[in-house]
Amino acid sequence: xxxxxxxxxxxxxxxxxxxxxxxxxxxxxxxxxxxxxxxxxxxxxxxxxxxxxxxxxxxxxxxxxxxxxxxxxxxxxxxxxxxxxxxxxxxxxxxxxxxxxxxxxxxxxxxxxxxxxxxxxxxxxxxxxxxxxxxxxxxxxxxxxxxxxxxxxxxxxxxxxxxxxxxxxxxxxxxxxxxxxxxxxxxxxxxxxxxxxxxxxxxxxxxxxxxxxxxxxxxxxxxxxxxxxxxxxxxxxxxxxxxxxxxxxxxxxxxxxxxxxxxxxxxxxxxxxxxxxxxxxxxxxxxxxxxxxxxxxxxxxxxxxxxxxxxxxxxxxxxxxxxxxxxxxxxxxxxxxxxxxxxxxxxxxxxxxxxxxxxxxxxxxxxxxxxxxxxxxxxxxxx
Amino acid sequence: xxxxxxxxxxxxxxxxxxxxxxxxxxxxxxxxxxxxxxxxxxxxxxxxxxxxxxxxxxxxxxxxxxxxxxxxxxxxxxxxxxxxxxxxxxxxxxxxxxxxxxxxxxxxxxxxxxxxxxxxxxxxxxxxxxxxxxxxxxxxxxxxxxxxxxxxxxxxxxxxxxxxxxxxxxxxxxxxxxxxxxxxxxxxxxxxxxxxxxxxxxxxxxxxxxxxxxxxxxxxxxxxxxxxxxxxxxxxxxxxxxxxxxxxxxxxxxxxxxxxxxxxxxxxxxxxxxxxxxxxxxxxxxxxxxxxxxxxxxxxxxxxxxxxxxxxxxxxxxxxxxxxxxxxxxxxxxxxxxxxxxxxxxxxxxxxxxxxxxxxxxxxxxxxxxxxxxxxxxxxxxxxxxxxxxxxxxxxxxxxxxxxxxxxxxxxxxxxxxxxxxxxxxxxx
Numbered sequence: 001x002x003x004x005x006x007x008x009x010x011x012x013x014x015x016x017x018x019x020x021x022x023x024x025x026x027x028x029x030x031x032x033x034x035x036x037x038x039x040x041x042x043x044x045x046x047x048x049x050x051x052x053x054x055x056x057x058x059x060x061x062x063x064x065x066x067x068x069x070x071x072x073x074x075x076x077x078x079x080x081x082x083x084x085x086x087x088x089x090x091x092x093x094x095x096x097x098x099x100x101x102x103x104x105x106x107x108x109x110x111x112x113x114x115x116x117x118x119x120x121x122x123x124x125x126x127x128x129x130x131x132x133x134x135x136x137x138x139x140x141x142x143x144x145x146x147x148x149x150x151x152x153x154x155x156x157x158x159x160x161x162x163x164x165x166x167x168x169x170x171x172x173x174x175x176x177x178x179x180x181x182x183x184x185x186x187x188x189x190x191x192x193x194x195x196x197x198x199x200x201x202x203x204x205x206x207x208x209x210x211x212x213x214x215x216x217x218x219x220x221x222x223x224x225x226x227x228x229x230x231x232x233x234x235x236x237x238x239x240x241x242x243x244x245x246x247x248x249x250x251x252x253x254x255x256x257x258x259x260x261x262x263x264x265x266x267x268x269x270x271x272x273x274x275x276x277x278x279x280x281x282x283x284x285x286x287x288x289x290x291x292x293x294x295x296x297x298x299x300x301x302x303x304x305x306x307x308x309x310x311x312x313x314x315x316x317x318x319x320x321x322x323x324x325x326x327x328x329x330x331x332x333x334x335x336x337x338x339x340x341x342x343x344x345x346x347x348x349x350x351x352x353x354x355x356x357x358x359x360x361x362x363x364x365x366x367x368x369x370x371x372x373x374x375x376x377x378x379x380x381x382x383x
Numbered sequence: 384x385x386x387x388x389x390x391x392x393x394x395x396x397x398x399x400x401x402x403x404x405x406x407x408x409x410x411x412x413x414x415x416x417x418x419x420x421x422x423x424x425x426x427x428x429x430x431x432x433x434x435x436x437x438x439x440x441x442x443x444x445x446x447x448x449x450x451x452x453x454x455x456x457x458x459x460x461x462x463x464x465x466x467x468x469x470x471x472x473x474x475x476x477x478x479x480x481x482x483x484x485x486x487x488x489x490x491x492x493x494x495x496x497x498x499x500x501x502x503x504x505x506x507x508x509x510x511x512x513x514x515x516x517x518x519x520x521x522x523x524x525x526x527x528x529x530x531x532x533x534x535x536x537x538x539x540x541x542x543x544x545x546x547x548x549x550x551x552x553x554x555x556x557x558x559x560x561x562x563x564x565x566x567x568x569x570x571x572x573x574x575x576x577x578x579x580x581x582x583x584x585x586x587x588x589x590x591x592x593x594x595x596x597x598x599x600x601x602x603x604x605x606x607x608x609x610x611x612x613x614x615x616x617x618x619x620x621x622x623x624x625x626x627x628x629x630x631x632x633x634x635x636x637x638x639x640x641x642x643x644x645x646x647x648x649x650x651x652x653x654x655x656x657x658x659x660x661x662x663x664x665x666x667x668x669x670x671x672x673x674x675x676x677x678x679x680x681x682x683x684x685x686x687x688x689x690x691x692x693x694x695x696x697x698x699x700x701x702x703x704x705x706x707x708x709x710x711x712x713x714x715x716x717x718x719x720x721x722x723x724x725x726x727x728x729x730x731x732x733x734x735x736x737x738x739x740x741x742x743x744x745x746x747x748x749x750x751x752x753x754x755x756x757x758x759x760x761x762x763x764x765x766x767x768x769x770x771x772x773x774x775x776x777x778x779x780x781x782x783x784x785x786x787x788x789x790x791x792x793x794x795x796x797x798x799x800x801x802x803x804x805x806x807x808x809x810x811x812x
Contacts, residue, residue: 036802
């Protein structure tokens, strides 16, 4: 079985697993406890914060640990909206955001906030001018992802950031960096981002931990109250082992970013060319997209049928993002890019990782051909 | 002081100073002092060297009245931020360097002007100084020779030779010509240690670090003394003092911190039935221990953060009763300052945020309900004379003192904090 779903979850580095195991055994004390073992555990959290901050080029006190990127995104969107509700009740985001941002915005909408959803162009990229045009005096937050989790489209964050700040310098800018980190350069300061979410398990770290960068001076309304952990913004006993292992994974994948690109870009390009050559497919990712995602639609059959067929042939792929793949509805992202219902239902995502080789891609290509061949029968049957 | 630099940057059109090839540091008021001058300059140079250590590519050279820091790609702004805190430095200019050939000087001046991008209508003049007399054009001549083509290329500039907003200075030397226009204010004062050494009583509060900084600015070298009462006070409280000393070390290069175990001495005062005198007794004990440390370290005074009337131990009568416990001069730089002024200063020097961290220190421990504001010296002395083992306890505290050398970029920890971190393995990260 070949695994082609790195964008959903990536296997942790061996070193990360070892770190996690050692710390679970040695440092089970509660970091908030006053005794020596507690202080040691606390020190591990502090050091992890420093390591993450260095990897992102920010200050340690600007790093918050959460339970995952979903929580980071929820906290960024709802935490900012609630904290700054006196500034206004308007939020700008895009139609292609991950559900953890998208649904948070819808939830705020049900509570009386106004939300402007900006649509992308046919390639899945949003226009910075459209974002800026949506920003008003009462816009508290703009949330735009770095890399789309379905198509791999890269959003022009630097321009979006500078246009937001020119339109309203009090408007906060949140970037969901989950699919971008470790693949593309992360330039939080240049983007003028005030908030940035990150998920360690997408970069070969453990799950159960998320990172949220909160620019110094920005306050968030806590969604979880209780203890005074994480500067009182996020209560709950820290998962020490996973936090340390996350810091390690983030550091390692940051350091390996260029090598990663050198390794998988040729594979991605080859695969992209290959699927473009199959007349039954509509390709939804471009060459200028993220280096680890190839997404296409096979309008004749549902994406999940294609995925199951490929699995039969030994290839593990996703239909779109794992988070929404159990819904038998057309992809919101593809629809907003102007694809029709059949195309939006027939999406297949192949996401690469650093374990893949040229030979693996060749195997996958053969499997894709075989799958199309096999499914043609069904296709004809439908007609 | 952060603000100073920002205003300076804003004045030059908001540009940063990263254009600089070199920083030029000028000395302050001590240059007036004849025969000690060399010693003073050497001290400043040593301090500058310490601050430049984290930037290995930067190269220092000294000249009469100045120090040059050639950047070789190191960040100008960061270095200027660090160096303007060096006592004895009056000002810093970020400089562009050109070869001493007319065409080069003109070309670099042009680039320089483009980088700083003065706004339309900025008044302007060129001030050349020909230090190298073999250069073919004289100073006055150079002013015109450089200004004229610059003005042609930059129609928005207006000439004003009396008080221009932008003064482009050229210093023509045999090796190179320096071109600069900005002057960042340094902290001034006397070079560190040129006026002797004193012991600073450093608590975790707001006042004592400010007192330390003020003393250092007058050229006094300080060693910090901190009293802790584990287990009544936490390790974090002590770490906080290490961090405070680290902020002070930014101004000193290196600073010594003596951590005195005070629990035994302090608890011996609680059983004597004179609660209202505890603070007086405690302060006197601190002074006695500090005096012993001062003798050991060759210091000639004690600096405290006392400010008249702030708390019970800072009434005139308390100061009298407490101060008599030492023969050393007691220096109290803040004695006549308002709390709000002290707070402002502590924010400026960067100790405020640390000082307000809420850890209990030995001064807030065992505080009686009504400490006396008017202690009776005779009674205090009598209690001390009759306390069993009093001087032995003081000696033990001195003997148990741990001394750390704190540097601005180091990671020094008291020994038990180090032990707490022994569990941390760097390969985990």
